[in-house]
Amino acid sequence: MIRTIEIVALVLGAIIAWLAAAYVDSGLQFLLCEVFLLFIMAQMWNLLAGYAGQVSFGQQMFVGLGAYGLCLMANNTGIPVWGVIVIVPVIVGLLSIPLGMVVFHLKHAYFAIGMWVAAEVVFQFVVKTPALGGSGGIVLRPGGEMMQGFPEQTVLPVSLFLSMALIVGLRVFLRSKLGLATLAVRDNEAAAEAAGVNIWRLHMILFTLTGAGTALAAALYYTTTLFVTPLDAFGAKWVVLMMFIVVVGGLGTLTGPVVGLALFIGIRELMTAAGYSGGQYWIVMGLLSTGVLLFLPQGLWPAFSNYVQSLRGKASS
Amino acid sequence: MIGAGLALNYGILKVLQLAHGEYITYGAFAAVGAIVLFPDLPFPIVLLAAFLACALLGAVAQWLIVERAMSYRDEVVAMLVTFGMAVVLRDSLVEVVGADLRGLSVGRLGQANFTVGGLTLGVLPLLSLGIAVASFGLLAFLTFKTHLGRQIRAVSDLPDIAALVGVPVKRIHVIVAALSAGLAAIAGVLLAMRASVSPFSGLDNLLIAFEVVVLGGLGSIRGVLWAGLLLGMTQVVSTWLDSNAGLFYVHLVFFIVLVFRAKTGRLS
Amino acid sequence: MTMALEIAELSASYGQFRALNGVSISVSQGETVALVGANGAGKSTFLRILCGLMDSWEGQIAVGGTQLARGDPLKSSHLGLALVPEGRMLFGSLTVRENLLIGQTDRDGPWDIDAIERLFPVIKERRNAKPSELSGGQQQMVAIGRALAANPRILLFDEISLGLSPVVVREVYNALSSIRNEGVTLVIVDQDISRVCNVADSVTCFFKGTVTFHGPAKGVTADDLHEAYFGGRS
Secondary structure, X not given: OOOHHHHHHHHHHHHHHHHHHHHOOHHHHHHHHHHHHHHHHHHHHHHHHHHOOOOOOOOHHHHHHHHHHHHHXXXXXXXXXXXXXXXXXXXXXXXXXXXXXXXXXXXXXXXXXXXXXXXXXXHHHHHOXXXXXXXXXXXXXXXXXXXXXXXXXXXXXXXXXXXXXXXXXXXXXXXXXXXXXXXHHHHOHHHHHHOOOOHHHHHHHHHHHHHHHHHHHHHHHHHHHOEEOHHHHOOHHHHHHXXXXXXXXXXXXXXXXXXXXXXXXXXXHHHHHOOOOHHHHHHHHHHHHHHHHHHOOOOHHHHHHHHHHHHHHHHHO | OHHHHHHHHHHHHOOOOOOHHHHHHHHHHHHHHHHHHOOOOOHHHHHHHHHHHHHHHHHHHHHHHHHHHHOOOOXXXXXXXXXXXXXXXXHHHHHHHOOOOEOOOOHHHHOOEEEEOOEEEEHHHHHHHXXXXXXXXXXXXXXXXXXXXXXXXHHHHOHHHHHXXXXXXXXXXXXXXXXXXXXXXXXXHHHHHHOOEOHHHHHHHHHHHHHHXXXXXXXXXXXXXXXXXXXXXXXXXXXXXXXOOOOHHHHHHHHHHHHHHHHOOOOO | OOOOEEEEEEEEEEOOEEEEEEEEEEEOOOOEEEEEEOOOOOHHXXXXXXXXXXXXXXXXXXXXXXXXXXXXXXHHHHOOEEEEXXXXXXXXXXXXXXXXXXXXXXXXXXXXXXXXXXXXXXXXXXXXXXXXXXXXXXXXXXXXXXXXXXXXXXXXXXXXXXXXXXXXXXXXXXXXXXXXXXXXXXXXXXXXXXXXXXXXXXXXXEEOOEEEEEEEOOOOOXXXXXXXXXXXXX
16 A cells, blocks of 8 residues: 555655744745645646546636635634634535536536636626625635634645645555556546446546645635635636646646646746746746647656656666 | 637637637737727728738747647647647737727717617627628638638548648648637627727637537537527626626526536537 | 559558558559458558558658658648548538549549549539438449549559449449549559459558568469468468
C-alpha cells in the first residue's frame, strides 16, 4: 500500500507545515496559501481531465459552492469555521452526485460546455438571490461576529500539508485497483469496459472527489480573504488557472502541475515586482501556454523527463 | 448570429474555437474604432471593415497556430490552444483600449421606429434582423451553390479523401476560419449597436454562441437559426416576467434541453 | 521509358506492427496490376502510402519519375494518383454530380463529366441524389466516376468488389476495360482473385508485408498463387 518514502514525505510535510506557520511572515503566508490551494485545485482538474479524460470548463462552480458553503454555514450556524471547512466539501461532494448523474450524459466537448453552463446557472442564481447577498457577495462572519485572529496562520500549514498529502494520496490511489482501472479507462475505454470496469461509477467517484477537493481548497482560500463575491468565486479565472497550470506542466502527470504552478506564480510575482499590469501578465500566460501546446503538446514535464531519459539511454548505450 | 460563425468553424474544422467570443468583441471594437477615426464613414463600410479585419485575424490565427495544433489529432490540444489565443486577444485589447464599456453610436436610428397595423417596430432591431438574414443568405449561397462551398462541404465530410481528389484542405481551413471570424465580427457590430460592449464580454458571448450551436446541432446552419430564436425568446420572456433574470433562465433552458437531448440519445 | 510507379525497399509500420517489409515493385504506364493477398497482408497500407494518407514509411517511391511526398494526399493527387477507396467514401453532403465536379482537376484527358456519364448512365439519372440514397453498386460507380474525373495517370482500387452483388461486379469490371483502353495505369485490390487476374496484365501477391509473387497474369496457375497467398513459398 503506502511506501516508506511516502510516509517520510508526509511527516516531512507536517514538520514543514508547522515551521511555516511559526516562522513565515504574514505577506508570504498569503502568497503561499494561494499557491498551495491553487495546487490542490489544479491537481483536482488534472485528476478529472488528465486521468478520467473529462475536460471540464465548469470547475469554478465547485470553487463558488465551496466559498458560499463556507460563508453561509459559518454565518448562520454555531459551527466553528474549521468545522465548517470540513463539512462543506462533504456537502459539495454529495451535491455533485446528482449533477454528475445529469452531466455524464454528455460527452467530450458537450461535457465541457455543459459543465460551464451549469456553473453559469449557479452563478446567475446566486447573483439574483438577495438572500445570498446578490451580486455584492457576503462577508464571512462566523456566528455573526467578525473573524478573529490570523486565519492564514492556520490555513497555510493545513494547505501545505494537504498538498503533500494529496500527492502521496494520488500516488497510492494510482497504484490501487481503482487507480489502475482509471488508467486503463484513459488508455482504452472500450477494452477497460470489456475487462469489467464500470466506467460510469469510476467517473462518478472521481467527479465527486474532485468536486469535494476543489470546494475544500476554495473554503480554505475564502477563509483568508474573509469575503466572497459571486463574480470572484464563480469566475472563469479559476478554471482558466487550473487549465493553464496543468496543461503547461503536463496533463495526466502528477509532477506536471507542480512545474506549471511554479512557472505561473513565479512569472506573476516577477512581473508584478517589475511593475507590469495584470493584463500584461495574462498575455504572457496565454502566449506561454499556446507556445507550449504547439511545440510540446504533452506539456513541459513529460517533455523534460523524456529528454532526460533519452540522455540516459545514450549514456548507457 | 453569434453562433453562426462558430457552427461553421466547428462543422468544418472540428475544432471548438474558444477565441470566437474574442472575435465578436474585436468586431465590435473594430467598428467603434472605425467610427471614432472616421466619423462620417457610412455604416455598410464600417460593417465591411469589421468583417475584413476579423477575417484577417481569424485567417492568420488559423494559418499560424490552429492548423499546427490540429495536426496533433487530439481535439483537446487544439481547443486549449484556441483558449490561450482567447486570453491573449482579450488582454491585448484591454491593454490597448482600456477596460471601459464602448457603444456604437447609431444616432437617431436607435430611437427611430414606425407603426404597421398598430404594431410599433423599431428600425434598429429590424436592421439587425435584416443584416443577420442577409448574412445567412450569403453564407447559404456560398456553401451550396459555389465551387468553394462544394470544397468546404467535402472537407467537412472526409478531409483525407478531399485532399486526395485535389482539394487544398489547408487553404479551405484558413478560408473557413476567416469566414467564421468575419461572421463573429458582424455579430459583434450588431451587439455594439444595441448595447455597449466591454473588452471582457468575450467569454459571455462565447458561451451564448456555444449554446446556440450546440442546440442547433453542431455544424448545422439552419438549426443555429432556430436555436438562436429559442434562446432569444427565452431571454425576452424571462426578462418580462422577472426583471432581475439576467441570463439565468437562458442558461437553464439550454442546460435542460441539452441534458434532455443527451438522455434521449438525440445527440450525436 | 519512365515507369508509372517505381517502388524500392518500401517498409511501413503501425506502432509495433510492421505492415510492409522491403517491398519493391515497378509498374509501367498503362499496365493493369492485380494486387492480391490475405487480410492484413499490407495491400491497403500500400495504397494508403501511395495516396499520402500515411506518413510513417521508409523507402523510395517514384510516381512517373517524381519522388512521392510523405503523408500529403494533395501532392499525391497532383502527381496523378486517384483512389477508389474501400467503402466508397463519397462526400455525403454533396450530390452525385457535385461528387464528380469536385473530383475534377486541371489535367487534360478523356474523362469529362459527359464521358463518365456515358460509362455509368446511372450517374446521369441520379445526378441530384445524395450518396446515401444510392445502392452500394451505384455508390461504387460514383466513386469510380469521381476518381476518373481527375483524369488520373494511375488509378487505385481498394477492394473493388467488396459488398457488391455479382451483377454490379460484372458491370464494374466491364467499365474497367473501357478505362484501360484510355491508357490509365490501374492497380486493383480484390478478393476475387480469378476475376481480377482476368483483366490484369500482371499479378502481385503480398504476404505479411512482403511480395511473395510477381509475374504476368497470363499463365499464372492457381497453385502458384495459392502458395504465395498463404506464404508456402518465399
